[in-house]
Amino acid sequence: xxxxxxxxxxxxxxxxxxxxxxxxxxxxxxxxxxxxxxxxxxxxxxxxxxxxxxxxxxxxxxxxxxxxxxxxxxxxxxxxxxxxxxxxxxxxxxxxxxxxxxxxxxxxxxxxxxxxxxxxxxxxxxxxxxxxxxxxxxxxxxxxxxxxxxxxxxxxxxxxxxxxxxxxxxxxxxxxxxxxxxxxxxxxxxxxxxxxxxxxxxxxxxxxxxxxxxxxxxxxxxxxxxxxxxxxxxxxxxxxxxxxxxxxxxxxxxxxxxxxxxxxxxxxxxxxxxxxxxxxxxxxxxxxxxxxxxxxxxxxxxxxxxx
Numbered sequence: 055x056x057x058x059x060x061x062x063x064x065x066x067x068x069x070x071x072x073x074x075x076x077x078x079x080x081x082x083x084x085x086x087x088x089x090x091x092x093x094x095x096x097x098x099x100x101x102x103x104x105x106x107x108x109x110x111x112x113x114x115x116x117x118x119x120x121x122x123x124x125x126x127x128x129x130x131x132x133x134x135x136x137x138x139x140x141x142x143x144x145x146x147x148x149x150x151x152x153x154x155x156x157x158x159x160x161x162x163x164x165x166x167x168x169x170x171x172x173x174x175x176x177x178x179x180x181x182x183x184x185x186x187x188x189x190x191x192x193x194x195x196x197x198x199x200x201x202x203x204x205x206x207x208x209x210x211x212x213x214x215x216x217x218x219x220x221x222x223x224x225x226x227x228x229x230x231x232x233x234x235x236x237x238x239x240x241x242x243x244x245x246x247x248x249x250x251x252x253x254x255x256x257x258x259x260x261x262x263x264x265x266x267x268x269x270x271x272x273x274x275x276x277x278x279x280x281x282x283x284x285x286x287x288x289x290x291x292x293x294x295x296x297x298x299x300x301x302x303x304x305x306x307x308x309x310x311x312x313x314x315x316x317x318x319x320x321x322x323x324x325x326x327x328x329x330x331x332x333x334x335x336x337x338x339x340x341x342x343x344x345x346x347x348x349x350x351x352x353x354x355x356x357x358x359x360x361x
Contacts, residue, residue, distance in 0.1 A: 058346040058361055059123035062323070063353040064209075064254055064279035064313025067127045067138050068219075070104045075131040080223040093222045100319045106137050107144075114148065116323040125323075126150045126313075126353065128179050128209075130217075132159070139173035150357050151175040152209060155197060156185045163196035170204045176357055177207030183215040183234040190238045202248050207356055209277075210251055212236045213258030214284050219318075236260050236267040236274075243271040250356050252277055252311065256297055259284035265304040272309075275356070276301060278331055278348075279313030295334045302335075307344040311353045 066072075073093075077086040084092070094101050102109045117125065127142075127149055129135040135153040142151040153169045155162055155178045169175045178201055182189050189210055201208050213236075215229035236257050243251055252275045257264030261284075267274050278298070285292050301310055312331060314324040328349075335345050354361045 058349075058351040059354060059359075060121060060328075061124045061126065061312070061350040061353050062122060062314050062316065062328075063126045063252070063311040064277050064315055065125045065127050065323075066130050066315070066317030067109075067134060067141065068102065068130065068317040069106050069109050069134055069137045070102050071137050072129070072131050072134045073101055073219075075133045076220060076223045076225065079225060082224050089223065093219070097219065097222045098320075099219065099222075102319070106140065110141050110144065112319065113323075114145065117148065120323050120325045120328070122323060123350065124148055124150060124354075124359075125316075126152060126176070126357075128152045129154050130317075132156065132165075135169055135175075136173075139169065139175055142174060146174070152177045152179050152207065154179045154181065156181075157191075157194045157197045158185055158187060163200045166197055166200040166206075167203075170200070170206050175206075177201065177209065179209040179211065181211050181215065181229075182238075183211065183213075183229040183231050186230065186233065188233050188238050190242050194242070198242070198246055198249060202246055205248070205358065208249050208251050210234075210236075210239055210253055211255075211258070212239070212253050212264065213255070213260040214287070215258070231259070234260070236263040239274060240267050240270050243267075243274050247273055249273060250275060252356075254313065255280045255282060255284065255315070256301055257284075259287045261288065261292075261297065261300075265300060268301075268305040268309065275309040275311060275352070276305060277311045277313040279315040279327075281315075281327075294330070295337065298331070298334050299338055302338065302340070307340065307347055308352060310348050311356070312349045 077089040129138040212234040
């Protein structure tokens, strides 16, 4: 069997338009450039170059250094989606794009159609907690119908929702995690069997509910991205190895996809998370084939890539 690619299924592009949007929403003193400079100082995060080709080359260098074949990159603000689409168009063999969508926005379904059909992005990212709706609300249906029509992916962020960069810009935390229960996805997945849904971060604190959703619906998957600091919220003592063991049992190795939640410099691509998770899968007795599927093959299949 040919060696499968190493694909990170969860990265944030965090390009100049994203930081500009946060600076514009912020009530910090000073011009936009001054606000971003203050955040760079307080967070230690380097602001991306205004020229996205420079940002793109930096990421390609990171990928080469860590021998990563492809990144699935997200826009994290609607104004960033064109930049993500341009990146994919420039290097389609290295990047797949996913656009953040707010179904409450006017003509959200039309925006999905434009991004997935006209700009060749691979799917959408939904933030029910941040944008104030439930995934099973009828207002989401037109958006999902567009995703289904083109065979796109749908990431649904569940559980805890925190974005430290928003905190540094002084933006209030308004997310309501009670709206983002993975079990709300079950009837939606049942109604849309042609869509593959991915719950990031093992459910970000709603782990039991994520396992239940995965056992109920064969088109619900989960990804392993982030520091998984949500483990601290669980009533029982868990390690990341415990989390992997239960997720692999509930979902099977064919529906767990590797991700890092990488996005900022100077940290760059989180090879440490690859190493940690790879070791865990091997310690759990995962076969070479299962390891290859989790760390690239599964998401390649969902993206419709040749494997």
